Amino acid sequence: xxxxxxxxxxxxxxxxxxxxxxxxxxxxxxxxxxxxxxxxxxxxxxxxxxxxxxxxxxxxxxxxxxxxxxxxxxxxxxxxxxxxxxxxxxxxxxxxxxxxxxxxxxxxxxxxxxxxxxxxxxxxxxxxxxxxxxxxxxxxxxxxxxxxxxxxxxxxxxxxxxxxxxxxxxxxxxxxxxxxxxxxxxxxxxxxxxxxxxxxxxxxxxxxxxxxxxxxxxxxxxxxxxxxxxxxxxxxxxxxxxxxxxxxxxxxxxxxxxxxxxxxxxxxxxxxxxxxxxxxxxxxxxxxxxxxxxxxxxxxxxxxxxxxxxxxxxxxxxxxxxxxxxxxxxxxxxxxxxxxxxxxxxxxxxxxxxxxxxxxxxxxxxxxxxxxxxxxxxxxxxxxxxxxxxxxxxxxxxxxxxxxxxxxxxxxxxxxxxxxxxxxxxx
Numbered sequence: 001x002x003x004x005x006x007x008x009x010x011x012x013x014x015x016x017x018x019x020x021x022x023x024x025x026x027x028x029x030x031x032x033x034x035x036x037x038x039x040x041x042x043x044x045x046x047x048x049x050x051x052x053x054x055x056x057x058x059x060x061x062x063x064x065x066x067x068x069x070x071x072x073x074x075x076x077x078x079x080x081x082x083x084x085x086x087x088x089x090x091x092x093x094x095x096x097x098x099x100x101x102x103x104x105x106x107x108x109x110x111x112x113x114x115x116x117x118x119x120x121x122x123x124x125x126x127x128x129x130x131x132x133x134x135x136x137x138x139x140x141x142x143x144x145x146x147x148x149x150x151x152x153x154x155x156x157x158x159x160x161x162x163x164x165x166x167x168x169x170x171x172x173x174x175x176x177x178x179x180x181x182x183x184x185x186x187x188x189x190x191x192x193x194x195x196x197x198x199x200x201x202x203x204x205x206x207x208x209x210x211x212x213x214x215x216x217x218x219x220x221x222x223x224x225x226x227x228x229x230x231x232x233x234x235x236x237x238x239x240x241x242x243x244x245x246x247x248x249x250x251x252x253x254x255x256x257x258x259x260x261x262x263x264x265x266x267x268x269x270x271x272x273x274x275x276x277x278x279x280x281x282x283x284x285x286x287x288x289x290x291x292x293x294x295x296x297x298x299x300x301x302x303x304x305x306x307x308x309x310x311x312x313x314x315x316x317x318x319x320x321x322x323x324x325x326x327x328x329x330x331x332x333x334x335x336x337x338x339x340x341x342x343x344x345x346x347x348x349x350x351x352x353x354x355x356x357x358x359x360x361x362x363x364x365x366x367x368x369x370x371x372x373x374x375x376x377x378x379x380x381x382x383x384x385x386x387x388x389x390x391x392x393x394x395x396x397x398x399x400x401x402x403x404x405x406x407x408x409x410x411x412x413x414x415x416x417x418x419x420x421x422x423x424x425x426x427x
Contacts, residue, residue, distance in 0.1 A: 001047055003027040003395065005361060007038040008051030009375055012351040013058050013335045017328055019376070025056065027357040030394040035353060049390060053365045055375050057331075058350050059117025059139075059358035059393065060304040060385075061338030064205075064243045064264035064292025066123050067107035067133065068100040071420040072297035077272075084273050085213060089297050097125055099419045101132045106416040108136035109404055110302050114385030115360040117393045120241065120264070120292070120342055122178035122205050127160045134165075134173045137398045137406060139358060141342055143178025143205050148189050153179075167202040169344050172394055176241075181207035182229050183217035194234030203343055204235060205264075208242035211274060215247045227252040227259070236261055241341055243292065245278050246270055253282055262288040262341040265333075267311045268301070269294035280315035281324040290338030303385035308334050312380065327376050361390035363402075 004027070010020040012035075024041035026034040034041050042048045072089050095103075111119060118139040123129060126144035133140050142165065144158040158177065165175040177200075179185040179193045185206075197204045209215055209226040223229040226248060230236040236259040243264040248256070263283065269292075270277045283289060291307050293299045299307075308330045315325040339349025348358045364372070368382045391399035398405055404412075 001045060002033070002043070003047045003049065003357075003392070003397070004042045005049050005051045005056060005359070005390075006042060008054040008056040008361060009364070009372075010035070010056045010351060011058075011331065011376055011379070013332060014350045014352050017332075022052075025351065025359065027359075027392065027395045030356055032351065032353055032355050032357050032359075035351065049361070051361055053363075054389060055362040055364050055369070055379060056351070057115075057360050057362065057379065058335040059348065059360055059391070060115045060334050061118045061290060061342065061344075061349060062111065062116050062292055062302075062304055063120050063241065063290035063338050063341045064266055064294055065107075065119050065121055065302075066295040067104045067111075067119065067121050068123050068125075068129050069295040069297060070103040070107040070110070070416070071095055071099065072295060073300050076297050077300075081211070081274060084211065095419075097128055100125070101129060102415055102419050104129050104132040105136065106412045107296075107302065108133055108138050109409060109412050112136065112138060112391050112393075112398050112404065113388065113402070113409070114303050114305075115362065115388035115391055116302070116304055116385075117358040117360065117391060118339065118342070118344065118348060120176070120205060122176070124154075125157075126178075127157050127164070130161060130165065130173065130175075137393055137396060139344075139348065139356075139393055140173045141176050141203065141205075142173060143176040145178050145180050146189065146193065147180040147184040148186050149184045153185075153189050153192075162200060162202065167200050169347055176203040176205050178205045181210065181214060182226055183214040187221065187229070187233050190229070190233035190235055194237070197239050202239075204240045206235070206240065206242060208245050209247040210244040210270075212247055225249055225252055227255060230261065231259070238262065238288075239343075243294075244270060246274055246276050248278070253279065256283065257286040260287060262290070264292045264341065265289055265311060266292040266294040266299070266307075267314055268307060269298040271310075271314070272298045277311075277314055277318065279318050280311060281319035281321065284325065284329055284333075288337060288341045289333060290341035291333055304334060305379065305383060305385050308380055327374070327380050330380055331376055357392050357395040359390075359392045360388050362387050363389040
């Protein structure tokens with residue numbers, strides 16, 4: 001049975017950023033089969049969803065997160081920079097791997113309910129965590145974190161994840177290679193990650209220049225900054241996704257685009273940990289940039305619309321220019337540019353015939369969405385994630401009328417609340 005979204009306003013985010021005031025979108029199987037005038041695409045037997053008074057967008061793309069840490073929300077607010085050395089959170093030792101799997105289920109549901117259809121997720125124990133991500137129905141690239149500062153890199157688990165999910169972007173869930181950071185991984189490990197990425201076609205996901213101690217550590221290894229380390233180890237390439245990139249010199253920012261290294265920009269997390277963000281306006285349009293929420297302990301919200309709004313406003317502040325980081329640029333960062341960072345832009349990130357049906361139907365019958373002078377502006381600056389009414393991934397309705405279709409939200413809430421209680425864990 002095909003699905004027809006009938007009569008919605010459509011932000012296509014295609015190459016021409018077409019806006020369709022009222023249109024039908026026909027979904028056959030996993031793909032967008034047709035886009036036409038309102039009321040023209042339904043056939044007998046189709047599931048027709050009335051999308052009048054809605055705004056339909058491509059699914060939102062979160063290019064950097066750690067879903068299994070959703071338990072940590074609220075555990076480490078207002079801490080000094082020094083607190084984050086090692087990224088240990090009070091009470092985290094009480095949570096078991098089974099708890100973290102439950103946390104993944106809750107986090108993926110939260111993403112979907114906020115209109116996020118695609119995530120890039122990396123953490124330890126990914127061989128056990130990734131199946132729960134896959135079961136949620138969300139699109140994802142997953143990676144098992146690698147480090148050798150305390151023990152040999154866990155290639156066995158990383159290889160198991162790669163073997164199970166493959167690296168083909170056409171898979172709804174695929175695998176990447178995930179060295180933790182430049183300071184927690186030796187040059188030898190980083191070179192091995194680059195070698196395996198070239199061999200397997202996997203993308204590499206790594207934290208880069210996220211704090212001053214990291215940069216100091218790689219300088220002590222003989223590198224003249226984070227970019228020099230990436231160059232020396234073979235990771236200064238378009239298959240590497242660099243999260244954060246906060247502590248780069250002016251010379252590094254100037255040279256960065258020549259290497260084409262995509263960046264995962266996580267402004268809320270960066271501000272909470274470092275009271276700092278990268279100069280977004282300096283790089284936008286020169287290098288692929290997507291937006292990420294990071295983990296709940298450093299970004300209590302998983303609302304990507306809020307993340308884009310923060311990125312735009314703080315970016316204008318940093319540039320001392322209110323004209324930069326336009327609505328168009330930020331909405332592309334949320335969708336097609338995020339997909340490009342992940343190597344998925346041929347499949348998702350815009351509403352075009354032939355692409356996967358990763359779609360969000362936002363309820364525009366809200367005061368925040370009116371008047372409709374500019375629906376794109378409303379989406380960025382006044383709407384919020386939980387206005388997502390219907391969410392499709394690969395043509396499957398995973399959220400309908402604001403409710404999950406694979407099980408009630410309240411069941412996840414109750415389980416997450418129970419498992420997340422530190423007194424329960426400590427007892």
